[in-house]
Amino acid sequence: MGGSPRVVISTGQTLPDMDWSGELAGLTDSWPYLGPTWLRATEKVLPDVQPWHTLAHRARGELALLPGYVLTTPPVVDHEPRTYLGWQAPSGEEVCCGAETDAARSAEVDALGAEPFFPTLLLGSPLGYRTEVAYNFWTPTLMGAIVDKLVPAAFEAGIKCIVAPWIPGRRGNDALVDAAGASSTFWGYEDFMSLDAPNWEGHLAALPLKKRQRIKGDVRRAEAAGVSIKRVDGTDIRPFVARIAELTCLNREKNGAGEEPEHIVGILSALIDEGADVRAYLGYKDGALVATCVTIRKNHRLFPKWAGFDYAAIGERSGIYFALVLDAPVRDAYAEGLRTVEFGAGAHQAKALRGCTPREVTTSMLLADPALRPQASAWLEAFGNSRRVAFGAAAPAPARPANLPLLGGSGDSGCCG
Numbered sequence: 001m002g003g004s005p006r007v008v009i010s011t012g013q014t015l016p017d018m019d020w021s022g023e024l025a026g027l028t029d030s031w032p033y034l035g036p037t038w039l040r041a042t043e044k045v046l047p048d049v050q051p052w053h054t055l056a057h058r059a060r061g062e063l064a065l066l067p068g069y070v071l072t073t074p075p076v077v078d079h080e081p082r083t084y085l086g087w088q089a090p091s092g093e094e095v096c097c098g099a100e101t102d103a104a105r106s107a108e109v110d111a112l113g114a115e116p117f118f119p120t121l122l123l124g125s126p127l128g129y130r131t132e133v134a135y136n137f138w139t140p141t142l143m144g145a146i147v148d149k150l151v152p153a154a155f156e157a158g159i160k161c162i163v164a165p166w167i168p169g170r171r172g173n174d175a176l177v178d179a180a181g182a183s184s185t186f187w188g189y190e191d192f193m194s195l196d197a198p199n200w201e202g203h204l205a206a207l208p209l210k211k212r213q214r215i216k217g218d219v220r221r222a223e224a225a226g227v228s229i230k231r232v233d234g235t236d237i238r239p240f241v242a243r244i245a246e247l248t249c250l251n252r253e254k255n256g257a258g259e260e261p262e263h264i265v266g267i268l269s270a271l272i273d274e275g276a277d278v279r280a281y282l283g284y285k286d287g288a289l290v291a292t293c294v295t296i297r298k299n300h301r302l303f304p305k306w307a308g309f310d311y312a313a314i315g316e317r318s319g320i321y322f323a324l325v326l327d328a329p330v331r332d333a334y335a336e337g338l339r340t341v342e343f344g345a346g347a348h349q350a351k352a353l354r355g356c357t358p359r360e361v362t363t364s365m366l367l368a369d370p371a372l373r374p375q376a377s378a379w380l381e382a383f384g385n386s387r388r389v390a391f392g393a394a395a396p397a398p399a400r401p402a403n404l405p406l407l408g409g410s411g412d413s414g415c416c417g
Contacts, residue, residue: 005059011153020274033128041270064135085379123164143175169360182366183377185384191356221319247308
């Protein structure tokens with residue numbers, strides 16, 4: 001008998017048993033933030049979130065994973081569904097890469113209270129800022145089938161709100177954006193760089209003159225600031241983990257967002273323990289560690305993730321951000337023959353001026369109460385419009401690029417990287 005193998009989808013699951021080497025082999029082209037190694041560490045450092053993952057299996061070893069976490073009480077702002085409707089947290093914290101908040105709209109959302117929103121099911125990687133399925137097999141209906149199974153199961157389990165905050169514009173993700181009854185809006189851009197030149201020198205030569213001059217100017221300013229950069233890898237990063245977390249959190253505070261140092265310490269330490277290819281670029285001035293950037297290599301791509309700076313020591317316009325976060329990783333990626341550097345969100349315009357390509361990111365939300373959906377949709381749209389202004393995208397964003405299913409493709413540093 002012929003026919004395609006049956007896809008079996010299960011909701012409300014724990015993580016599959018897969019280590020980092022298994023991810024390299026079995027989730028080859030999925031972002032590291034969506035794999036079990038990263039997510040297991042997330043669940044340790046965020047003990048208040050309840051895992052509620054959706055798994056699809058087909059035949060032997062074929063797997064698709066859509067991470068999900070149940071939040072029973074209001075969490076930090078980046079994971080709080082009301083912030084995506086324009087609500088301002090009493091703490092004053094802003095959602096990552098924040099935009100202007102309308103006080104009147106915030107008050108309207110606040111008047112509803114927490115009850116219509118919690119428990120919330122947040123889809124994606126909470127500390128990876130990515131809502132996407134990690135998978136090693138593909139069918140045209142896979143994403144839609146996952147969503148069709150997930151939504152009714154979540155509401156049957158008592159979920160009041162499903163929020164997918166960070167859906168990247170890649171093929172297949174339309175199903176996450178367009179779930180029946182859901183509303184969606186612009187969140188921002190994540191930036192990547194395709195390494196199409198034969199080497200770093202060829203890359204520079206192929207850039208327009210102004211972009212090439214900016215990159216060279218960044219390096220000169222960093223040198224003039226007296227900052228020297230070195231790279232350490234793997235277990236050699238351990239002595240610097242606490243300082244990396246401290247500087248990264250300082251950077252997020254500067255950008256109006258918040259993250260706890262123990263989150264970064266926990267996830268970075270887990271990656272090192274698992275033997276992931278983690279690199280740390282360290283910037284020193286007068287013997288002090290004043291700037292850091294951590295990247296993760298997964299197969300043919302490099303992912304800069306955490307960046308932090310002591311601005312009291314290096315100033316606001318030293319150029320060290322670009323030298324440390326953009327130039328040094330790209331040089332190394334070319335030297336190793338990689339295909340893409342995935343920079344993530346934050347500092348979109350500055351990255352574009354140095355040769356990066358944007359990929360649109362969308363937020364989607366669905367409330368269990370149909371009576372609240374029209375108002376929530378209007379608030380969500382207004383939130384997205386304010387984000388467009390913040391990202392310099394006054395006109396409607398271009399159509400989402402149709403990347404192949406399994407092939408991918410911040411001031412200073414932004415927030416979420």
